[in-house]
Every structure is written in structure tokens, then in C-alpha cells.
Amino acid sequence: MLTTRLCRLLGIDFPIISAPMAGTATAALATAVSKAGAFGMIGAGADPDPTWLLEHVHAVREKTSQPFGVGFSSAFPGLEKAIEAALDAQVAAIGHSFVDPTQLINQAKGSGVKIFAQVQTMANAKKAVTAGADVIIAQGSEAGGHTSHLGTLSFVRAVVKIAGDIPVVAAGGIADGPGLAAVLMLGAEGAWIGTRFVASLEWAGPEWAKGQVILADVDDTILTKVYDLVSDAPYALDVIGDRVISNSFTDTWHGREAEMMTRQSELMEDIASATAAGDATTAPVRAGTASGLIRSIEPASYILREIVSQAEDILRHRPQKLLGG
Ligand SMILES: Cc1cc2nc3c(=O)[nH]c(=O)nc-3n(C[C@H](O)[C@H](O)[C@H](O)COP(=O)(O)O)c2cc1C
Structure with a gap:
């Protein structure tokens, strides 16, 4: 054993x-x-x-x-x-x-x-x-x-x-x-x-997030700060990001963080309503690269x-x- x-x-x-x-x-x-x-x-x-x-x-x-x-x-x-x-x-x-x-x-x-x-x-x-x-x-x-x-x-x-x-x-x-x-x-x-x-x-967590993990491949995640910045999360500098499944939100804002922050409160609301609605194009799904190895719940x-x-x-x-x- x-x-x-x-x-x-x-x-x-x-x-x-x-x-x-x-x-x-x-x-x-x-x-x-x-x-x-x-x-x-x-x-x-x-x-x-x-x-x-x-x-x-x-x-x-x-x-x-x-x-x-x-x-x-x-x-x-x-x-x-x-x-x-x-x-x-x-x-x-x-x-x-x-x-x-x-x-x-x-x-x-x-x-x-x-x-x-x-x-x-x-x-x-x-x-x-x-x-x-x-x-x-x-x-x-x-x-x-x-x-x-x-x-x-x-x-x-x-x-x-x-x-x-x-x-x-x-x-x-x-x-x-x-x-x-x-x-x-x-x-x-x-x-x-x-x-x-x-x-x-x-x-x-929600079933729709589990579904996103099952669907993702090893290269479908991104290490990003966009969700932390929008939500003012005080992570230490050692933590360079938050690995989530890539979606329209990360495609739009990762790399354009300064511009994103000019619309912080509007985007915070978008994220909250997407999370409530199970809309993974905008809501964060925290998951690692190993998602690509997982095919069942x-x-x-x-x-x-x-x-x-x-x-x-x-x-x-x-x-x-x-x-x-
Ligand atoms: C959905 C999710 C939420 C997490 N939340 C926390 C947390 O609140 N505190 C923490 O120390 N780590 C958190 N982690 C990171 C884990 O502690 C752990 O390091 C990570 O999941 C290990 O890698 P793996 O996802 O490839 O198994 C989280 C990870 C995931 C996937």
C-alpha cells in the first residue's frame, strides 16, 4: 500500500x-x-x-x-x-x-x-x-x-x-x-x-463551474489579475495572479488592466450578475491546467x-x- x-x-x-x-x-x-x-x-x-x-x-x-x-x-x-x-x-x-x-x-x-x-x-x-x-x-x-x-x-x-x-x-x-x-x-x-x-x-460551487472544468483543455486557463483588480482583492505581491478558465472577460481585459479599471464599478456589477446567472463568459471559474486531465464529475x-x-x-x-x- x-x-x-x-x-x-x-x-x-x-x-x-x-x-x-x-x-x-x-x-x-x-x-x-x-x-x-x-x-x-x-x-x-x-x-x-x-x-x-x-x-x-x-x-x-x-x-x-x-x-x-x-x-x-x-x-x-x-x-x-x-x-x-x-x-x-x-x-x-x-x-x-x-x-x-x-x-x-x-x-x-x-x-x-x-x-x-x-x-x-x-x-x-x-x-x-x-x-x-x-x-x-x-x-x-x-x-x-x-x-x-x-x-x-x-x-x-x-x-x-x-x-x-x-x-x-x-x-x-x-x-x-x-x-x-x-x-x-x-x-x-x-x-x-x-x-x-x-x-x-x-x-x-455551482454546477456550471464544474462543467467548465470538464470542458477545458490544459491550455484553456490563464494566470491573470483582472478579477482581483476589479474586486480590490489584497493579494500579496508574491501572488502574481489568479488562474481561471479563459473566457471573454479575460480575453478582453487581460493586458488592458489600466483601461479596465476606469470601468471598475460597472465591470464589478457585470461579474456579479454573470456569476448569479451562471454565465462563464464573464464570471470567473478558478481552475488549474489539470482541468485538461479531468473529464467527469x-x-x-x-x-x-x-x-x-x-x-x-x-x-x-x-x-x-x-x-x-
Ligand atoms: C476553485 C479554487 C479555489 C481556491 N481557493 C483557495 C483558497 O481560498 N485558499 C488557498 O490557499 N488556496 C486556494 N486555491 C488553491 C489551492 O489551495 C491549491 O493550491 C490548488 O488548487 C492546487 O492546484 P490544482 O488546482 O492544480 O490542484 C484554490 C483553488 C481552486 C481551484
Whole structure:
């Protein structure tokens, strides 16, 4: 059976963590992932009010005693109360992303709650190592949603080389068993997966967005700042963009951001009504390049079993073939 140091650290069977997608990785997805033997995350995102988060924490606990965590988009201001609430709730792990994680790691010391630091740059990876993160998530540019410019392959490998005993988990572009096997070969201890779970029954976003992921090819996404700029999202400079499925809105405005901002309030309204109407020509669908590997919406438990059994099969048979055995 495929097992890694991450499995032993977290008390899970499969070396997979579901990404904490803000507001759409809810109790339903975290429960399904944790019950199936991987590590489920609730996406608390940028909400400073912990009420929603705590409701979802309790909802997972009603359904399973398996470990799970919550993740924040930690570049946003005003998250102190929500982070305190997650620590007090004694979830198994808290994920922080898009910031220098030092102070957030120090804050959790002695709490019994593990800290996952999702990093996009070598500078923040080094800070996570120095501060003693429990797990470092090395997120490459293939990832859906907010990310930076480094490709997963070389970034994960570079983080593994500086991480010492801290397990590194790869994020960005992994949607199937070959992807998991590949990052394990780089020295990662597991995969942190978002886009594949967008196309799951339990993802709480709209069905039309799941449909867009199924239809997209690997080259149908774009890393852009257009939606962040229009909505004044305060992402750190390390985060160079937001990977979404390309559409008429990104075709029109990516590269013409200054002109776009002269029409900010009108465009904000357009995006809000397109989102309400399920109009993917204007509304953002956050998804990574791995969309091109995904062709069906499945239960999370099925997705996990399929990824792990494919990875086991590859790891068992391919080395022998490659080495002439
Ligand atoms: C729909 C969506 C929403 C996301 N929201 C967040 C978020 O709120 N906080 C966060 O840290 N990462 C977020 N991410 C990024 C994931 O944490 C993760 O790095 C990424 O999904 C991994 O790459 P993959 O999409 O290729 O699996 C999001 C990703 C997606 C696809």
C-alpha cells in the first residue's frame, strides 16, 4: 500500500490533502475526503467572521472522527479572530497561504494544531523551514486559483532540497495517479489537490463551474489579475495572479488592466450578475491546467481511490520497465 511520512504525521491512509478552496471546499468535501482516508480541508478563505467556519468544523465532526483542517487566504487583513477560533476548535491542521508564514507558525506553537504553510516563492519556503512549519505545501503556477509563476516540477524539487525533515507536499497540476507518482519521485510526501475536487459531487460551487472544468483543455486557463483588480482583492505581491478558465472577460481585459479599471464599478456589477446567472463568459471559474486531465464529475471518495490505485500501479510496474527488469 502506498504510504508516506505525511500519512504517518497526519494519521491518514492516502498521501493526499484536498485544497481549502474558499467557501466551496465546505464540510461536505472535507468530510468525504477525510472519511475516504485522505486529509480534508475546509476553505475559510478571507472571511474575518468565524461563524461560517465553525459551523463547517462542527458539521465535519458530526460525520467523522477522522482528522481534517481549515485553510485561510492569509494575505487578507482582519483574520485574527477566525484564526484564533480555528486554533481553539483544535482542528488537526490549519493551512496558511500567500504570506510570510513565520508569525502564523509561531502563533500555533504549543497548541497541538499542525500548520501547513502553502508557499509560492523560495523566500517564503525558507521562512517556513526556519519557523518550523509542520508541512510545507509547494504550490506551482499550474494551480487553480491564486498562485505565482514557478512551475510545480522545479519548485517542488527545490523546496524538497531545503526542507530538511519537514514533509513537502506538491500543489499545482496534479489530478491523477501519474501526477501523484511524479511528485513522490521528486521527494514530495504527498499531493495537495484543488481542481480535481472542483469536479466532485461534494464541491459546493455551482454546477456550471464544474462543467467548465470538464470542458477545458490544459491550455484553456490563464494566470491573470483582472478579477482581483476589479474586486480590490489584497493579494500579496508574491501572488502574481489568479488562474481561471479563459473566457471573454479575460480575453478582453487581460493586458488592458489600466483601461479596465476606469470601468471598475460597472465591470464589478457585470461579474456579479454573470456569476448569479451562471454565465462563464464573464464570471470567473478558478481552475488549474489539470482541468485538461479531468473529464467527469465523481464522488470525492472515487477520485481518491482512482488516483491512489493508478499511482500504486505506476510505482509498482514502471520502474522495472524503465530499468530493464
Ligand atoms: C476553485 C479554487 C479555489 C481556491 N481557493 C483557495 C483558497 O481560498 N485558499 C488557498 O490557499 N488556496 C486556494 N486555491 C488553491 C489551492 O489551495 C491549491 O493550491 C490548488 O488548487 C492546487 O492546484 P490544482 O488546482 O492544480 O490542484 C484554490 C483553488 C481552486 C481551484
